[in-house]
């Protein structure tokens with residue numbers, strides 16, 4: 001092999017879901033190959049960005065959607081709307097006692113934790129951005145606990161938790177199997193894992209093919225319902241249910257996303273509509289099933305022997 005800057009990238013040799021080595025090139029996105037496991041259908045970025053490349057991608061403004069205060073409040077409203085939809089799914093899945101302990105991995109600016117707290121839960125968040133954690137702390141009014149770091153930085157002695165939730169996180173982690181093992185260790189037996197992530201089964205993935213907006217280098221894995229179910233089962237979770245990932249979005253939010261991550265054939269349309277649709281309409285919260293799924297499961301008392 002010729003030496004080149006890609007040497008620092010991580011080459012995946014086998015599928016983290018089914019261990020197959022039959023990973024086949026499909027296409028590339030922003031200079032990164034996208035492969036598909038011929039045995040289970042998991043798709044992955046491969047080779048994967050180096051730590052330095054990920055550091056540049058997750059710069060200060062990675063989560064910055066709006067620059068002004070009104071715009072930020074609008075985004076908070078949408079995110080809390082999505083949190084309520086997710087918490088409704090959780091409540092349908094299991095009845096949780098008041099004061100149930102919930103940990104969110106990748107808690108960002110705390111909107112999910114705010115809504116969970118409003119439902120009487122005792123909340124903890126772990127988030128690698130200290131800046132985002134500061135904002136979350138303010139929203140939680142000093143109640144709830146926030147740690148800076150990743151799931152591995154939450155001491156198992158801080159558990160057990162009744163619920164561990166993560167939204168738009170598992171597709172970013174280097175080792176999704178190790179991630180779920182850690183989640184398992186942090187839950188009480190019977191405790192609930194809640195995972196939201198983009199899915200290949202979504203209408204947007206089917207419609208857009210390789211132009212799907214979720215294909216980006218920092219998304220290391222592209223699950224489907226079947227592959228994520230399989231991974232959860234292998235790592236000691238049972239009673240798994242899946243739902244389409246409903247989010248609360250507005251036209252403005254979606255158009256802003258497509259302005260930032262241009263998609264051929266779509267961005268010109270959203271840019272055009274952004275100029276002609278009245279402001280009030282552009283910011284009206286809408287329930288949208290776009291590209292995601294939600295899976296929930298329970299920690300089995302005895303982890304399966306699969307790993």
Ligand SMILES: [Zn+2]
Pocket residue numbers: 015016017018019020037038039040041042
């Ligand atoms: Zn596979």
